[in-house]
Amino acid sequence: MSTTQETAQIPVIDISGGQPDAEIGRALVDAAATYGFVYVKNEGKDIPVAAINRMFDLSKQFFASPATEKEKCKITQTIPPSSGGPSFLPSRHTNGPTKSILRLLYYPPIPPSFPSSNHLRAGAHSDYGSLTLLFRLPGQPGLEILPPSSSIAFTPVPIHPPGTEGDVAPPVLVNIGDLLSAWTNGLLRSTVHRVVFPGEGGGDRYSIAYFAHPVGTTVLETVPSERVRRAGLESGTSSGEGVKGMTADEYLLGRLRATYKGLYDNGEKGKGK
Template structure:
């Protein structure tokens, strides 16, 4: 698929965006006065591109700003520190990722991005840590930044609460109890990633991306992005549109577990990144990936498989699905073994 160059982002008018904006005011707690209305909007977005913005989400802007500051500091650490804490050395896939280490689109060149991964700090005696399940275990932290673990833990806990509320609204959007998915979040797999994209190379060919076209692997992604833009979303008609940064909003997209859970009713659409509009500056983004409990069963929810028909997707556990995705894009034997 040949990429087309989108227009440079301008000050976003939420009413003119091709991706809908969901206002969560009055819908942030179960039985909130606007929960049903927001659930209807979520359903429409999920049946289209699987992307939407959220505003009035109750996440402190200062917390997000501190996380961006930490991202810049982490990714400016010396090469020797970053190599010592490379995710290649971590059975839980935590730590630094260098430029070109991941290829999200198999038909494209290696991704032009570098990042730092961390996740929930489950204790060593947690049964999933003891079992060696993918993503459960310790983080790798640079000694130069002693405040980093606590800062990331605050951000993770805040994003986890928002993710779990969005899953409740999703359940409501499917005609289910708001609490239908609650039992799948007992020991969730969550990953926080801080990413830096260099400016798009001058004269780059059509196979060069900061992040190649891909769908996300889990249930939900909540993205904080800087003002430069660069995220592009494939719409149902095959066109690519810019997910222009909107002040005070996160971009949310559905991952591949959601089509499995909804028998294809809800979509996980491809997206990609090209840092075209930063004037040569790096682009930073902070995606938070929410996946349910490793052993949560992913199979169609009630009402999504017509009578007499076979489900479109084979049932699996969340952990099986996620481990296979890691293996495909990183070529990691460890991920396959953990499944």
């Protein structure tokens, strides 16, 4: 598949007001339903910029460490659950152990002579879970999506989309995963994306990704929403056949086994963005 020179027209939405807003909610759903991706404007009010910068500093320190130090940081358990929420989806992501995970990602530099045009840093894929929060650094591009308007041309996703060039930090990029797409009868789009080399002699690339998954024992019954019901009627999946009766852990394990041909009994193979 080719790459178009145009950039993805993913909406930028500011949710830093602190109070729920119906208009913002509709804009978020519309973006997720159309693109599967949405930029969340970050002015440091909800996630301090200093905290993000500290995580990137930690990531650089970790990946520069010897292998003996890295081996001490093997993943041994899932992220502990946070406090429960009042709505359908938050309560199913917080009231028990989940497979949600925060990952520090690093792509080493490549020699100037490396033929990068025919190679990928991360192949085309969609994420498995509910949604992903992606933090990137200025000057380190590479992410591309396959937009709904095209089935053959990947489109670059800017780190600073138009209108955010002067922000204190790049907006957080959020994308919908396969599970949430199936859970909503396909209303919310899970979009294929990849990471390419930014050109000849591409340098270091760091990113931080939070992969959110529901509580493992959650039964994936169709989300009780009129808009989700209508989406199911339009797509012919109104009963949520793709996930009906499955728990979140069963869904994830099935995807892993299908992808990695039975190599996994539990857990999740790393993916990069």
